[in-house]
Amino acid sequence: MANIKSAKKRILVTQTKTMRNKMIKSRVKTEIKKVLGAIAANDQAAAQAQLLVAVSEIDKAKSKGIFHKNTAARRVARLTKAVNKMAAE
Structure with missing residues (x-):
């Protein structure tokens, strides 16, 4: 355990930021799963609506610095491609 005041503060700040990052990543994963669920159910309207929320x-x-811009772009591209593929079929 840290004895120095600034080290104790860094531990608290790190815990706070870690929890924030986990919450946001979890929210992103949940929205992605909803899109994939709509695709699996062949519900095109729901998939389109969920895609907007997920994006x-x-x-x-990405704007909060939790995802790198290329990671965010890749995830959006793959989701969009999956929804468009379902729409084409």
């Missing part, structure tokens, strides 16, 4: 959450995570 919004991914962009928020």
Whole structure:
């Protein structure tokens, strides 16, 4: 355990930021699962609606520095491709 005041503060700040990052990543994963669930159920309207929500959450995570911009772009591209593929079929 840290004895120095600044080290104790760093531990608290790190815990706070870790929890925030986990919450946001969890929210992104949940929205992605909802899109994939709509695709699996062949519900095109729900998939399109959920895609917008998922893209919004991914962009928020990117803007907060939780995802790298290329990671966010890759996830959005793959989700969009899956939804568009379902729409084409």
